[in-house]
Every structure is written in C-alpha cells, then in structure tokens.
Amino acid sequence: MEPMFKALQQADLPSRIADQVLRAIGDGLLRPGERVTEARLAEQLGTSRAPVREALRLLESQGLIVSHPRRGFFVKLYDADELAEIYDLRECLELHNAQALVERMTPADLARLEAQVDLLKKLGAEGRMQEQVAEDYAFHRMMCEIGGNSRILKLFDQIATELRSGIALVGRVYDDPVEIARQHEPLIEALRLRDAARIRDELQDHLRDAAFHATALYRQWPAADGAPDHLRGK
Numbered sequence: 001m002e003p004m005f006k007a008l009q010q011a012d013l014p015s016r017i018a019d020q021v022l023r024a025i026g027d028g029l030l031r032p033g034e035r036v037t038e039a040r041l042a043e044q045l046g047t048s049r050a051p052v053r054e055a056l057r058l059l060e061s062q063g064l065i066v067s068h069p070r071r072g073f074f075v076k077l078y079d080a081d082e083l084a085e086i087y088d089l090r091e092c093l094e095l096h097n098a099q100a101l102v103e104r105m106t107p108a109d110l111a112r113l114e115a116q117v118d119l120l121k122k123l124g125a126e127g128r129m130q131e132q133v134a135e136d137y138a139f140h141r142m143m144c145e146i147g148g149n150s151r152i153l154k155l156f157d158q159i160a161t162e163l164r165s166g167i168a169l170v171g172r173v174y175d176d177p178v179e180i181a182r183q184h185e186p187l188i189e190a191l192r193l194r195d196a197a198r199i200r201d202e203l204q205d206h207l208r209d210a211a212f213h214a215t216a217l218y219r220q221w222p223a224a225d226g227a228p229d230h231l232r233g234k
Contacts, residue, residue, distance in 0.1 A: 003044045004024060004029055004030075004044060005020050005021075005024070005041065005044040005045050013047055013051035013055075014051045014054040014055040014058060015055070015058070016055075017041070017045060017047070017051055017052055017054075017055035018055040018056075018058045018059050020045070021036065021041070021055060021056070021059060021065075022059065022064065022161055025064060025075055025161060025164075025165045026134075026160070026161040026164045026165060027130075027134070027164070028130065028164070028165070028167075030075050031075060031165075032075050032076065032077040032078065032165055032166065033074060033075060033077040034074065034075050035071075035072055035073065035074050036056060036065065036072070036073040036074065036075060037072065037073075038052050038053055038056070038072070038073070056073045060073070062158065063076060063162075064076055064158075064161065064162065064165075075165065076165075078162065078165075078166050078218075079218075080215045080218040080219040083163070083166050083211075083214060083215050083218050084211060084215045086159055086162050086163055086166075087163070087207065087208075087210070087211035087214065087215070088211070089155075089159060090156070090159045090160075090163070090207060091203075091204065091207045091208070091211075093144070093152050093155055093156055093159070094140065094143065094144070094156075094203050094207065095200050095203055095204060096152070097143060097144050097147040097149065097152055098147075098196050098199045098200045098203060099196045100147040100148055100149065101143050101146050101147045101191075101196075101199070102191075102194050102195070102196040102199065104146055104147060104148050105146050105191065105194070109142075109146045110191055110192065112142060113139065113142055113143070113146075113188060113191060114188055116135065116138060116139040116142060117139065117181065117184045117185065117187075117188055119135055120132055120135055120136060120139065120180065120181040120184060121178070121181040121182075123135060123177070123181075124177035124178040124179075124180055124181040125177075125178060127177060128177075129177050132177055132180060132181070133164060133167055134164070136180065136184075137160045137163075137164060139184065140156070140160075141153070141156060141157070141160065144156045163214070166214065166218060167214060183206055183209070184206075186202045186205075186206070187199065187202050187203065187206060190202050
C-alpha cells in the first residue's frame with residue numbers, strides 16, 4: 001500500500017507539510033474527527049516531528065485541525081450549523097465576485113469554464129462522484145480566479161477545503177451525479193450573455209441548493225452528531 005504522503009527534502013518544511021495535510025483533508029484521505037499522529041506523519045514525510053508539529057499548529061490556526069491536551073491533533077469535525085455558515089460565506093464571496101467575473105472574462109476564460117462543465121458531465125455519467133466533487137470546486141475556483149481578487153481566491157480555497165472535508169465524511173451531496181453537472185448549465189448560459197445580475201441569481205440558487213442537501217445529509221450522519229467537543233474545536 002502506498003503511503004498517504006510523499007517524503008520532503010526541501011526547505012520550508014512546515015508550510016510544505018501543511019500543504020500535504022491540507023490536500024489530504026480536502027481529498028477525504030484524512031477524515032473529519034480522525035487523529036493525525038505526529039510520529040506517523042513524520043515517518044511518511046521523512047522528517048522529524050518538530051516541523052510536523054509546527055505544520056499542524058499552522059493548520060490549527062486556520063481552523064482545520066484541533067488539538068487537545070494528552071489526546072493530540074485531530075481533523076476538525078464540523079457540525080451541520082457550522083457547515084451552513086461556511087456555505088453562507090461561500091455564497092457571499094461568489095456573488096460578490098460575479099460583477100468582476102463578467103467584466104474580466106475573456107473568450108478563452110469562457111471556453112475553460114465550458115470545458116470544465118463538460119468534464120463534470122463526463123464524470124457524472126461515469127459515476128465518478130469523488131472526482132466530480134473536486135472538479136466542481138475547480139469550476140467555482142476558476143470563476144473566482146477570473147474575477148481577479150486574490151483575497152477572494154484565498155478565502156475560497158480555505159472554504160473549499162472545509163466543505164470538501166465535510167462532504168467526504170458523508171460521501172456525497174446528491175444521489176444523482178448527472179444532475180449535479182446539469183445544474184451548472186444555467187451558470188454557463190448566464191456567462192455567455194455576460195449578465196451579472198442573472199449570474200448572481202443562478203449562483204444563489206445553485207449554492208443554496210447545494211447547502212440544503214449537504215447540511216441535511218450532515219445532520220443525518222451519526223459521526224457528525226456524536227463526536228466529542230474536542231474534535232469540533234469547541
């Protein structure tokens with residue numbers, strides 16, 4: 001079995017370690033509530049425990065890892081209300097980005113977004129749901145990137161990791177992956193028209209629908225409701 005992490009040889013180890021842990025959380029390899037063992041992580045990365053601890057403290061400051069005396073580090077486990085708050089913040093960011101997106105989008109940018117929706121349709125038809133979730137966030141990240149506000153993009157990346165972590169716990173947001181892909185078509189149509197108001201309306205419907213399904217599933221998930229407070233970061 002291949003190790004979860006790749007050995008590191010270069011300088012600036014704490015931030016590089018944090019990047020790998022962050023990627024593992026977003027990809028669902030480290031699940032909400034799971035313990036992150038310093039010794040095991042250091043062994044897989046080929047480094048000492050000191051930069052691993054520093055990396056985990058960095059992620060703790062970002063709200064993605066929690067620590068507890070004599071228990072160690074854990075991936076933060078969100079409750080459904082926290083997940084709803086994260087979706088609300090995401091909606092604020094993406095709706096704010098809509099005007100700049102329309103103003104800055106080039107024909108090449110639109111083509112990239114169209115191609116990404118085609119990829120979502122392909123993954124949905126093939127039932128590759130985990131990959132589809134990742135590429136769904138990639139589509140929305142493209143829109144934020146095109147909007148040109150680096151702060152929005154940075155916040156989106158953090159929010160996306162938190163949401164993907166929650167979705168990885170329950171395994172899905174919708175039962176029909178083909179329908180997930182189709183729900184991006186109104187966004188593309190609004191982008192083709194360069195209609196910022198319509199994009200905001202379509203985005204709001206799109207994101208609120210996702211939030212409704214995700215939080216409803218999360219409320220039904222036993223591991224999310226039964227975890228002790230130290231795993232939630234409380």
